[in-house]
Amino acid sequence: MGKHKLENTLNELKATGKPLFIPYMMAGDGGINQINERIQFLEECGASAIELGIPFSDPVADGPVIQDAGLRALQEGTTLKLVLDEVRKQKESRNIPIILMTYINPIWNYGYEQFAKHCDTAGVDGIIIPDIPMEEEEDIAAALSNQSIAFIRLAAMTSPDERLEKIAQDSEGFLYAVSVNGTTGERQQHDKNTLDYLKKLTALSSVPVLAGFGISNPEQAKSLAAYCDGVIVGSKIVHLFAEGKQTEIKELIGETVR
Amino acid sequence: MQSYTFPDKSGKYGKFGGRYVPELLMPAVLELEEAYEAAKNDPSFQEELNNYLTEYIGRTTPLYEAEQLSKHLGGPKIYLKREDLNHTGAHKINNTIGQALLTLRMGKKKVVAETGAGQHGVATATVCSLLGLECIVFMGAEDIKRQKLNVFRMELLGAKVVGVSQGSATLKDAVNEALRYWVNNVHDTHYIIGSVVGPHPFPRIVRDFQSVIGAETKQQSLEKQGKLPDAVVACVGGGSNAMGMFYPFVDDKEVALYGVEAAGKGVTTNEHAATLTGGSPGMLHGTFTYLLQDEAGQIQEAASISAGLDYPGIGPEHSHLHDTGRVNYPSITDEEALEAFQLLAKLEGIIPALESAHAVAYACKLAKEMSSEQSLVICLSGRGDKDVEQVKAKLEENSDGEA
Numbered sequence: 001m002g003k004h005k006l007e008n009t010l011n012e013l014k015a016t017g018k019p020l021f022i023p024y025m026m027a028g029d030g031g032i033n034q035i036n037e038r039i040q041f042l043e044e045c046g047a048s049a050i051e052l053g054i055p056f057s058d059p060v061a062d063g064p065v066i067q068d069a070g071l072r073a074l075q076e077g078t079t080l081k082l083v084l085d086e087v088r089k090q091k092e093s094r095n096i097p098i099i100l101m102t103y104i105n106p107i108w109n110y111g112y113e114q115f116a117k118h119c120d121t122a123g124v125d126g127i128i129i130p131d132i133p134m135e136e137e138e139d140i141a142a143a144l145s146n147q148s149i150a151f152i153r154l155a156a157m158t159s160p161d162e163r164l165e166k167i168a169q170d171s172e173g174f175l176y177a178v179s180v181n182g183t184t185g186e187r188q189q190h191d192k193n194t195l196d197y198l199k200k201l202t203a204l205s206s207v208p209v210l211a212g213f214g215i216s217n218p219e220q221a222k223s224l225a226a227y228c229d230g231v232i233v234g235s236k237i238v239h240l241f242a243e244g245k246q247t248e249i250k251e252l253i254g255e256t257v258r
Numbered sequence: 259m260q261s262y263t264f265p266d267k268s269g270k271y272g273k274f275g276g277r278y279v280p281e282l283l284m285p286a287v288l289e290l291e292e293a294y295e296a297a298k299n300d301p302s303f304q305e306e307l308n309n310y311l312t313e314y315i316g317r318t319t320p321l322y323e324a325e326q327l328s329k330h331l332g333g334p335k336i337y338l339k340r341e342d343l344n345h346t347g348a349h350k351i352n353n354t355i356g357q358a359l360l361t362l363r364m365g366k367k368k369v370v371a372e373t374g375a376g377q378h379g380v381a382t383a384t385v386c387s388l389l390g391l392e393c394i395v396f397m398g399a400e401d402i403k404r405q406k407l408n409v410f411r412m413e414l415l416g417a418k419v420v421g422v423s424q425g426s427a428t429l430k431d432a433v434n435e436a437l438r439y440w441v442n443n444v445h446d447t448h449y450i451i452g453s454v455v456g457p458h459p460f461p462r463i464v465r466d467f468q469s470v471i472g473a474e475t476k477q478q479s480l481e482k483q484g485k486l487p488d489a490v491v492a493c494v495g496g497g498s499n500a501m502g503m504f505y506p507f508v509d510d511k512e513v514a515l516y517g518v519e520a521a522g523k524g525v526t527t528n529e530h531a532a533t534l535t536g537g538s539p540g541m542l543h544g545t546f547t548y549l550l551q552d553e554a555g556q557i558q559e560a561a562s563i564s565a566g567l568d569y570p571g572i573g574p575e576h577s578h579l580h581d582t583g584r585v586n587y588p589s590i591t592d593e594e595a596l597e598a599f600q601l602l603a604k605l606e607g608i609i610p611a612l613e614s615a616h617a618v619a620y621a622c623k624l625a626k627e628m629s630s631e632q633s634l635v636i637c638l639s640g641r642g643d644k645d646v647e648q649v650k651a652k653l654e655e656n657s658d659g660e661a
Contacts, residue, residue, distance in 0.1 A: 057556040057557040058425070058430065058431075058434050058543070060279075060280070060434050060437040060438055060441070060543070061280045061282075061438075061441065062438075063438075067424055074556060079554040080555075105540045105541045105549075105555040106556070108540055108541060108555060109540060109551070109553065109554060110554075110555070131278045131280055131544070133277060133279060134281075135276070135284070136276050136277060156281040156284075156285075158281075158284075158445075159285060160285060163281075178281070181442065181444065182282075182441055183442060
């Protein structure tokens with residue numbers, strides 16, 4: 001379970017030569033009872049793993065689409081605890097790895113040790129925390145490590161080489177390569193610097209490298225995945241779920257991983 | 259010999275502070291730390307800064323003996339540190355001028371800032387105009403409605419004011435949006451944060467630039483009465499005027515320090531901004547500090563009659579000074595602040611900012627426990643012209659209620 005499940009799954013998929021695809025969904029957007037249904041749907045669409053966002057009142061790394069989805073989820077009464085309870089219900093029947101993306105404050109209030117234990121019980125395999133740089137990671141990293149939960153690090157295009165090296169070395173499960181200099185949300189295109197950056201990270205990292213932020217269509221996804229191991233798509237998926245356009249989600253994932 | 263040496267190398271004040279920001283911002287935060295260290299030790303930077311403080315901002319500000327107020331309260335000798343006499347009418351500019359000079363030093367041409375009532379926004383727009391920097395200010399849509407004149411003032415000074423309608427559309431959301439703007443434009447933009455909050459090194463930089471307040475007060479007190487004051491009172495939202503006032507006194511244990519939080523409609527209601535009284539520790543806007551939050555770690559709205567104190571967090575150094583007991587953090591309600599606002603206008607001919615009125619109100623209480631041989635300094639952080647319309651409406655509303 002945990003870190004090993006995530007790493008094994010991603011490495012097996014990577015070995016097939018197709019790009020990895022991790023969709024992001026906001027837990028509780030559309031109702032807490034939708035969480036497991038949507039996870040299953042995304043798995044059927046061909047997702048490699050699921051990134052499940054925990055809503056936060058002040059999400060500074062997110063653009064408007066995910067901010068709004070977070071507010072809707074909070075209005076539904078979504079909390080980290082309710083999400084873990086919900087995810088635990090399908091633990092036995094679920095194959096696809098689950099990754100939680102949450103800002104640090106909800107985890108701090110939950111208690112680091114308690115959080116890691118409950119992630120393990122719920123069958124959560126990895127954690128992404130956008131507002132924990134290496135300087136502040138010691139305590140939470142130790143708690144996750146005790147339960148063998150993958151602590152997925154984020155790299156940024158602004159990071160100098162020595163930071164990229166450390167981030168790539170430390171990351172577990174996969175390495176999250178933030179591929180725009182900005183917040184989450186759709187972008188028209190990624191430039192050559194982005195491609196060089198992805199190549200550099202792929203060379204440095206012993207775990208798969210996935211590009212995320214700003215990706216919204218199969219062409220973009222494939223062009224980036226040519227320089228790394230796959231992509232994470234957030235705002236676009238969140239938007240399509242909110243609009244009830246499940247067919248388009250299926251096409252987006254299907255065309256990318258084909 | 260200074261025994262208080264916080265923050266430590268990692269930007270912590272005891273367990274508080276730190277740098278809880280996305281990796282994308284870390285290089286900028288580290289660059290700022292380096293640039294600040296170099297500037298601090300560069301006599302030419304200090305000389306330039308001091309020149310602006312004197313010639314442009316109008317420092318030194320007086321430490322004024324408020325005889326009527328002292329007589330009225332019948333206790334200690336009361337002094338007002340007149341930060342309201344600074345250019346732009348508040349202490350905010352002590353920090354913005356320093357950070358704008360740092361911006362130039364880092365070779366950046368653009369500045370982003372957040373503002374609540376507009377005081378920090380005006381102080382930022384002012385120095386950007388002075389130094390030829392491009393300036394964008396994020397302000398909650400609700401605050402824009404309440405503070406139209408300050409919006410015009412910023413625009414007059416050449417700044418672009420952007421309304422924030424996300425979340426509660428107030429200061430907290432303006433900070434979020436300013437941080438997001440910084441994330442998207444970090445290569446050519448510096449974020450001039452307005453209080454002793456945010457990721458390290460911001461709380462330290464803002465404190466250091468504001469500590470001119472406490473340093474002058476200390477010297478002036480020695481000149482005027484041959485001793486340090488017995489008590490010093492300042493209002494606390496994020497806490498920049500208080501931190502600037504307290505810092506030079508931290509090692510002087512004989513000086514009692516009071517940071518006055520906004521109790522809004524009362525700390526037992528849901529409508530207050532008394533973070534240390536009613537909050538718990540957590541991470542917001544890049545720092546670990548006391549916050550108003552629910553059990554699940556979602557940040558709650560703050561509420562105060564004073565827009566400048568209306569923030570659900572507080573500077574991490576205040577959290578540390580609170581937990582160590584060096585500074586006391588009482589709170590004052592909207593009603594008490596309104597009374598003090600009028601009292602100071604009537605007795606001394608000085609209309610204080612509503613923020614500063616919280617400090618005046620607490621000083622009135624404290625004075626009752628002090629003797630005539632003692633002295634008390636109030637940090638009068640800003641002038642109240644910006645608040646007269648709101649106060650007028652509030653007083654009319656109150657008298658209607660009684661009629």
